[in-house]
Amino acid sequence: MSKLVEINFDGIIGPSHNYAGLSRGNIASSKNAGETAFPREAALQGLAKMRHNIDLGLTQGFFMPLDRPNTDWLASLGADIASADPHVRAAGYSASSMWAANAATVSPAPDSVDGKCHLTVANLRTMPHRSHEWPGTLAQLRLTFADDRHFAVHEPVPAAFGDEGAANHMRLCSGHEAPGLEIFVYGESGGPFPARQHLEASKAVGRLHQLDPAQVIYTQQSNTAIAAGAFHNDVVAVANGPVLFAHEQAFEQPDELYSEISEKFPEAEIVTVPADKVSLADAITSYLFNAQLVTLPDDGGMALVLPTEARDNAAVWRYLEELVAGNGPIRKLCPVDVRQSMANGGGPACLRLRVVADPTTVDDRFMATPDKLVAMAAVIKKNWPESIRPAQLRDAKLAEQIQSARLALLELCDLSELVSSE
Template identity: 75%
Template sequence: MSRLVEINFDGIIGPSHNYSGLSLGNIASSTNAGATAYPREAALQGIAKMRHNMELGLAQGFFMPLDRPNSGWLESLGTTIADAEPHLRAAAFSASSMWAANASTVSPAPDAPDGKCHLTVANLQTMPHRSHEWPGTLAQLQLAFADSSHFAVHAPVPSPFGDEGAANHMRLCSPHDAPGVEIFVYGKSGGPFPARQHFEASKAVARKHGLHEDRVIFAQQAETAIAAGAFHNDVVAVANERVLFTHEQAFEQPAALYEAIRDKLPEVEIIIVPADRVSLADAIKSYLFNAQLVTLPDGAGMALILPSEARENEAVWGYLTDMVAGNGPIRRLCPVDVRQSMANGGGPACLRLRVVADPATVDERFMATPDKLDAVAKVVTDHWPEAISPDQLSGPELTRIIGSARHRLLVACSLGELAD
């Protein structure tokens, strides 16, 4: 009998992790542009987060870093790693696939008429450094979720409709293995910054997945939130089972959205963080909402797996401690150190893709165990570069080191067919 649980698939942070400031509208990325990055430390922090989640009793998977630098993409632009302009070279080196929340949009089997879990790979076309990710990501999704009796993996939505995957998608249900309400969050304008998720892309994904219109909501992200640096919805809101945890200024028409949600899922609990307790700026700086809101085993309630930066913000931590002291559904706060990812604009929620499925139906090579994470950590410790500054990207030796490191990881995880 199928056992549907939520599995978090984390992107292993790749050996080319660097701070080139490529993501317009991402405050952390822009602020740290040009700084020295520490790929080895970054990947080990990500592995530690996965271990932490497994110790909580959560199902955990992982995805491989993509082949970087992407010389084929540069060739399609008529240049090479050695000759490319700095901004194109940096885009080719980007390790941004580590943020698996942008890998795809996922509709679990209980939501789909055909009883399959549907995944549509995101095209990420708004940002050049991410626009060339999808072929490599699609190859992994097709491998990890190859069982066609349980999964359907779809090609990306075509241009010009930008799709950013699960970072702009939420699912409410009671519980995970019950039919849910899927909320697709799109943007229209972000002032000085681009709105990355197009309405037409969201509608296309819902159609691809065969979702019934009675179980789908399309909501506009607040323009003020995008302009403040909430480049994805998951920077200002997160959902889990029957709980929506959101900032007061996350959505353009919040009252109408909340009414629509309550109409479709009467048991929903909506926790609205008021701006007079936590400002939009503090929410974005601390990545309060870019947390993993998870259901703990054995009726222990829900936990927020937060970046440690949230604990360091007085307003944020004050609100959170008051919240968990009450009788609400979120009972536990779990700070984790993902500072290397945070400095490039991605918190705990960015690093994972949530898939409700039976773990036994997933290619076991993508499922984490303590021993597998030990093997991954050894490869990272032995072969990931200790430090990378943006001015090193033109050197052929770094390209060789990065390629060799990734190859060793693929071998260690028995995923050589992803070697390209």
């Protein structure tokens, strides 16, 4: 009998990681535009987070960086890395697939009518630098979850409707292997910033995944939160098991949402962070909610795997220490250093896609072990650029280094199919 567990698939931070400030509405991305990025350090930080989670007893997987620069995409615009306008060139180099929370939306087998785990790759149509990710991501998902007895991998929702994947999706359940309540969070207006998740995209995913409509909720993200820089729901809310951990200003109609949750899933524990204890601005800049809320296998308690920025924010850390000292479900704080990702607008939760599955049904080449992570770190130390400035993106030699670095990692992991599939 198969055993379903939560597997966190982290995106390995690619060798083209740079700060071009391409993500409108993402405060960190805009703030650090033009700064020098450190791809080697970034990727090693990501591997260290994976090792940390394995040490907690969690099951860990990974996805490979995509081929960058995306010369086919540039060619479709009549350009190459030398001739493209700077913002288009930067979009072609973007390493944003590292944020695997935007790779797809995932519905575990216990939630679907056909008893399969469904994954729909996100179209990411709102931002040009991310809109060309999905073919490479789809190739990886089809390879990772190739066993069609257990998985159904869907192409993206048509691009008229923006879909940004699991970053706007939550699931409440008594246990990962039990049927759950799936919550899709969409946006309507963000003031000066675009709302990236469309209601029609969320509804389409729910239908594709064959979900019971009685066990689905569609709710609107707060306009205030989007305008403040919460470009995805996972910047202001996170769920795990029966627990929803959210900022007071996360949702447009919180009372209605919480009432519907209580009606459809009475076991839910809703932990709401008051704005007078943690302001929306502090929540967003510290990425308090972009933590991995996880169930620890040793005692069944819950922990928050947080960016160190949350610890560095006095108001946020004071609240968190009070939280874990109480009798609530969250009992442990685990800060991790992902500063290179944070500086481009993505915390620990952005870096991972949660998939509930039996690990033996997943392609083992995408499963992490301590020894494999050590070998991957050696390849990254040898091949990833130490630093990249946006002005360097015109350099053909840098493009060659980035491509050869990725190929070295694919070779190590015996994933040469990804070269031909792209």
